Amino acid sequence: MHKYILRRLLYLIPVMFGVSLVVFTMMYFTPGDPARIMLGESAPAEAVEDLREELGLNDHFVIQYGNWLKDLIFNGDIGSSYRTRRPVSDEIIDRFPTTLRLAAAGVAVSVVVGVPIGIISATKQYSFLDNASMFTALLGVSMPNFWLAMLLIIQFSVNWDLLPSSGLDSPISYILPAITLGTSSAATIARMTRSSMLEVIRQDYIRTARAKGQVESVITNRHALKNALIPIITVIGLQFGALLGGAVLTESVFSIPGVGRLMVDSIGARDFPVVQGGVLFIAIAFSLINLLVDILYAFVDPRIKSQYK
Amino acid sequence: MLVGLIGPLSLALTACETRSSNELTNRLVVAQASDATSLDPQGANDVHSALVNTQIFETLVIKDDNSQILPGLAERWELLDDGLTYEFYLRENVYFHNGEEFTATDVEFTFLRALDSPHVAHILGQVDPNGIKVINDYKIQIATLEPNAPFLQHLAHSSAAIMNRTAVTESGEQVGQNPVGTGPFQFEYWLDGEYVQLKRYEKYYGEKPAYKELMIKVITDNTNRTLALKTGEVDITFNLPTSDVNMVEKNEHLRLFRLANFITHHIGFNLTKEPFNNVLVRQAINYAVNASQIIEDVLNGVGEVATSPISSNVWGARADLAGYEFNLEKAKKLMLEAGYENGFSASILTANTGISPDIVFNVVNQLSKIGIEINIRQLEWGSFIESISGNDHEMYMMGWSCVTGDADYGLYSLFHSSQGPKAGNRTFFADDRVDELLDLARSTININERLEAYYEVQEIIVEEAPWLYLVTGETLVGARANVRGFRINPGGHHKFASVYFQ
Numbered sequence: 001m002h003k004y005i006l007r008r009l010l011y012l013i014p015v016m017f018g019v020s021l022v023v024f025t026m027m028y029f030t031p032g033d034p035a036r037i038m039l040g041e042s043a044p045a046e047a048v049e050d051l052r053e054e055l056g057l058n059d060h061f062v063i064q065y066g067n068w069l070k071d072l073i074f075n076g077d078i079g080s081s082y083r084t085r086r087p088v089s090d091e092i093i094d095r096f097p098t099t100l101r102l103a104a105a106g107v108a109v110s111v112v113v114g115v116p117i118g119i120i121s122a123t124k125q126y127s128f129l130d131n132a133s134m135f136t137a138l139l140g141v142s143m144p145n146f147w148l149a150m151l152l153i154i155q156f157s158v159n160w161d162l163l164p165s166s167g168l169d170s171p172i173s174y175i176l177p178a179i180t181l182g183t184s185s186a187a188t189i190a191r192m193t194r195s196s197m198l199e200v201i202r203q204d205y206i207r208t209a210r211a212k213g214q215v216e217s218v219i220t221n222r223h224a225l226k227n228a229l230i231p232i233i234t235v236i237g238l239q240f241g242a243l244l245g246g247a248v249l250t251e252s253v254f255s256i257p258g259v260g261r262l263m264v265d266s267i268g269a270r271d272f273p274v275v276q277g278g279v280l281f282i283a284i285a286f287s288l289i290n291l292l293v294d295i296l297y298a299f300v301d302p303r304i305k306s307q308y309k
Numbered sequence: 310m311l312v313g314l315i316g317p318l319s320l321a322l323t324a325c326e327t328r329s330s331n332e333l334t335n336r337l338v339v340a341q342a343s344d345a346t347s348l349d350p351q352g353a354n355d356v357h358s359a360l361v362n363t364q365i366f367e368t369l370v371i372k373d374d375n376s377q378i379l380p381g382l383a384e385r386w387e388l389l390d391d392g393l394t395y396e397f398y399l400r401e402n403v404y405f406h407n408g409e410e411f412t413a414t415d416v417e418f419t420f421l422r423a424l425d426s427p428h429v430a431h432i433l434g435q436v437d438p439n440g441i442k443v444i445n446d447y448k449i450q451i452a453t454l455e456p457n458a459p460f461l462q463h464l465a466h467s468s469a470a471i472m473n474r475t476a477v478t479e480s481g482e483q484v485g486q487n488p489v490g491t492g493p494f495q496f497e498y499w500l501d502g503e504y505v506q507l508k509r510y511e512k513y514y515g516e517k518p519a520y521k522e523l524m525i526k527v528i529t530d531n532t533n534r535t536l537a538l539k540t541g542e543v544d545i546t547f548n549l550p551t552s553d554v555n556m557v558e559k560n561e562h563l564r565l566f567r568l569a570n571f572i573t574h575h576i577g578f579n580l581t582k583e584p585f586n587n588v589l590v591r592q593a594i595n596y597a598v599n600a601s602q603i604i605e606d607v608l609n610g611v612g613e614v615a616t617s618p619i620s621s622n623v624w625g626a627r628a629d630l631a632g633y634e635f636n637l638e639k640a641k642k643l644m645l646e647a648g649y650e651n652g653f654s655a656s657i658l659t660a661n662t663g664i665s666p667d668i669v670f671n672v673v674n675q676l677s678k679i680g681i682e683i684n685i686r687q688l689e690w691g692s693f694i695e696s697i698s699g700n701d702h703e704m705y706m707m708g709w710s711c712v713t714g715d716a717d718y719g720l721y722s723l724f725h726s727s728q729g730p731k732a733g734n735r736t737f738f739a740d741d742r743v744d745e746l747l748d749l750a751r752s753t754i755n756i757n758e759r760l761e762a763y764y765e766v767q768e769i770i771v772e773e774a775p776w777l778y779l780v781t782g783e784t785l786v787g788a789r790a791n792v793r794g795f796r797i798n799p800g801g802h803h804k805f806a807s808v809y810f811q
Binding site (some may be wrong): 030031032033034035036037038039040041042043044045046047048050051054083084085086091094095146150153154157158161164165166167168252253254255257261262265268269270 | 343344346347352353354355427428430431434482485486500501502503504526527528529530532533536537539540542689690691692694695696698707709710712718722729731732733
């Protein structure tokens, strides 16, 4: 299995190269001059030109990309933000732990809420509980993120004065953002859990276990759930990856300085190095999560483990 | 946009909440919509960075409410006979936050450094690098390349803040994160994207703040920011949306500060494109649009009708021009005279944020009454600026802020024929008499001559109507009712040192 992991890690390199080239090209051709945006529309044209020279914006596309690659490979430097002049790595690393914690909290909420609902729906299919759960799941997926965030703030922060409305000063600050993030993920996970469980419950070995007199709860939680886990873990992994990419709307409403907001602000300001570095970082994080999920498969299903050579 | 609708509705439903104010903890908390980008006054000129830097740094001179120049770090000054060089006598016994004494070498260092920074070129670009002479520790001469009448006004701008040579040299690349100034507040900590924490500078030479800590917080969402004010988490909030005015005024725990700022919201015409090359058409459009209605309907009563390209609180502005009163008949007559009685179609570009799109929708609606069909294109900010930097645009919606409070800044880049669209003249306006007057007003230091020149310039520019004159803006600030001593600075450089609780 170690060779498998190593191989997967090596695959990251061409992927990163491809991602960086695509992002660079997109940013290069997007209208909007970083220098002009930074200096404001009242700045004299010479000042804008000076700044463009300073940032190397007048160089040819190939030269700019080449310089960036060179700095990355030989100096381990992914550049500095045009706006703050801080190293891009600092900008991202400042914010990544926050995003990581937020994503983890969101996933935790979605798993804790989604999986049990999915199980109950599956075991009591077509009952009122099942229909109600699926309806709630539909609501959860359809609700706009920021709207839910606003409602939660108004109720818990303003009316009941229980939880903070912005920032991340204390552990309880994570509650409202986590609920906001977790809600739509919970819905997706609930539905996936339900359909996966339904498939498994119809299997012969479940009927056998029941025939042998096994307790229903053990059948559900050990036999059925464990076999249904693969698609569920996949979805959880995807959700986590998506949240790591930054839950921009939630971050904006709660004023949480995460990677998502950094990316959106940087794109708006055409802060190329930050966008470049940020997308690369998110791509790596996402790939690593996928790898982790694949490894988890091996532990959940021994048949898969043997395939990893 | 959706949030904009939900916000006021939600706020209307909430009960009025208060928590114990920050008064008890001896600190002031203010909130703005974005984080500062750099705490190097020469490294960024956006309003969010300026708000923080204004507390930490000081300038050689300052301005009072009437744009009169007063002593700052310089006690007095005189213009030498060459008409180019100012000699400044500096205040003694002033110390930077790192303990070093403020001397002329710091001033020399600051201005030489400024010449390399594109961010402050529009403020300090006129300084002659060979004209900076340190006479002694407390006396320095600074010369401009050409006679420059608004120079002192520029020196009062926060981008001209004096920095400490030792501190800047030591910080190297980190200078934007380690500000050292002479101001009443000292930098403590910057939690990136969340807040900047400042504390009272105990060795400040002037009147010290009444409270110990100042926190400048970032709350990006409009509704959330106003909510934080309601709950008392925040004492003063900036970037207050016009839709919150009524709520803040009616709330007994809050108070509203409002003051005319230096922004003129307008729609510019590209004079090289038909039919905007016809002055009658431009005037017709000005008569056809009811700006008061825009202020009532779109801006919730915030702002004044613009009768000049610069707002009336700018030095040199005329408040007596009649402008274009709303007169649909006259507009139709002018359109007929110009040969367009059936109207025409055109396109307008606008940024997709702020009040611009709403104003544009209203204007387009009004202009349809004289037969002008306008196609609206909304663009993201960066793309918008790019789109009006060439010669493709026909009409565009813009707000120009005359940040120095001096007429030169609000007129030269916009209307002098030497300035192209990238510099600010996006209408391609070119008038010999205006050029002559603007050049004269910029170089003469005779105040009456300057005023006369600007008076005539404004009359011509209003008459020629390269713009549809709309609204001059108001800065809206919400605060807790116990906040006193706060004054809005029309340029956005609000100082918190004078604030106290009651």
